Amino acid sequence: MLPIAAWSVLMYGSNVGQRTVSEAEFIMLTLGLCVPLIWRRRWPRAVFVLIAVVAAVQWAAHIAALPPDLAVLIALYTVASRCGFRWGLTAAIVAEAGAIMEACQQWGLSWEQARSPAIFLTVVVAAVWVFGIYMNTRRAYLRSLEERAARLERERDTQVQVAMAAERARIARELHDVVAHNVSVIVVQADGAAYAIESDKERAKQALEAISATGRTALAEMRRLLGVLRESDDTGSYAPQPGIEQLTDLVDQIRASGMPLRFEIDGVPRELSQGLQLTVFRIVQEALTNTLKHAGTGATAHVNLHYGDDSVEVRVRDDGRGAAAADDGRGHGLVGMRERVAMYGGSALARARSGGGWEVVARLPVREAART
Structure with missing residues (x-):
């Protein structure tokens, strides 16, 4: 039933109670055991059940273990590495039962004679199952690392957005201070110039000069603050804050x-x-x-x-x-x-x-x- 049984035959003795397989039976068993492996990653449990059924039919027909029986170990590894622990343990128990049945049939149902190959097959099944569980745990660990990295990246992007919002709020306050102050000065100067333009032209001229200087100062500060809002990195250095x-x-x-x-x-x-x-x-x-x-x-x-x-x-x-x-x-x-x-x-x-x-x-x- 299990592929390693062929090796145990060479190591422990001849196939007592088993017959040689014909060419047609060999082809049918090979197809039945190997073809389902194509879909083992998509449906690991169904593939394992199908291969186990084919191997059970092989055992019931007293057909000696063949190289295609390696598919049982491959299906066991797939279930252990891709499904939950309970499914992997169930598959291991089924494979272990098949190993004992194969060892007993090979040695004419004598447990004393079948004990050594059964132990050997048990070690092989356990090794495949442990390796599958290890790979399952490793994949889960890698998935957790990927999820953590993605979560940290989202948190970083959120923190960047919060920092950008806070910076824009600060710039909005700066713009309010700049615009409100300079516009107020301009309004007062304009009122003074309008009042003195007929009676005191020199004073009106000074007021207009002050309006011009204040407007240029306001524009310079607004350009500096609005430049911070640009998304490009080549905005250059800005004037120092007052x-x-x-x-x-x-x-x-x-x-x-x-x-x-x-x-x-x-x-x-x-x-x-x-x-x-x-x-x-x-x-x-x-x-x-x-x-x-x-x-x-x-x-x-x-x-x-x-x-x-x-x-x-x-x-x-x-x-x-x-x-x-x-x-x-x-x-x-x-x-x-x-x-x-x-x-x-x-x-x-x-x-x-x-x-x-x-x-x-x-x-x-x-x-x-x-x-x-």
Whole structure:
């Protein structure tokens, strides 16, 4: 029944109780045992059952084991390596039963004489079954590695998308700060130029020059920020982000628009990280932009930057209309300001002053980020 029986015949003795196969029987058994192997990967259990039935018919006909009986071991390996453990164990038990039956028939149903070839065939069947189980486990392990790699790749792509969304949100806040501030300055300068164009042409000329400079600055910053959104890698380097040193230029720009502004720095200046400097700059810019938009005519502003032992405090206040100023409900400046401050573990407060006007106070911890 099993192919290895032919070898055991040569090793242990002659075929007692078995007959020689004819040419027609040999061809039929060869086809019955070997042809089903073509579909063993697609239907491993069905192929094993079919081959086992053909081998059982061969045993019942007292036909000696033939080389095509190797198909039994091949089918057993296929079931063990491609099906579940229970199916592999069942196939091994069937093959082992066939090995014992073949050994007993070969030696005239004498167990004492058939014991040695039966043990030999049992070792062969067990080796084939163990090797099939090993390959099944290995394939399962490789599949788990592939699934894990695919899952990690999906997680990586998700993290990249989240990071891109966060970067685009940051750029959106930057664009809001740039556009809102510069457009507010342009509007104030345009109103001043329209008012003074008949009575004071020199002042109107200065206002138009300020509008031109502000517009160019706004365009340059917008090009830089929008360039980050390009997907190509050859966008080139971008201009550095504004920091505390650029606060002087911002103050001069506000003063040029016609609003009186006082700027003070208290304490011992620290060297801050670029991100923290950008946060300070955007807070002052947003607060002054709101002052230009809502404080009204004749308002004055005061910016105070205080360096403490473990924090930097930014205070921007004005004496304009304060809470009485109209709000269209579309602004995102204060929300973006609080988000920026929250990233550094600080606090931000925007409120109406008791004596009139508006005040923005932001406190940013700098103990970790600062270097004296």
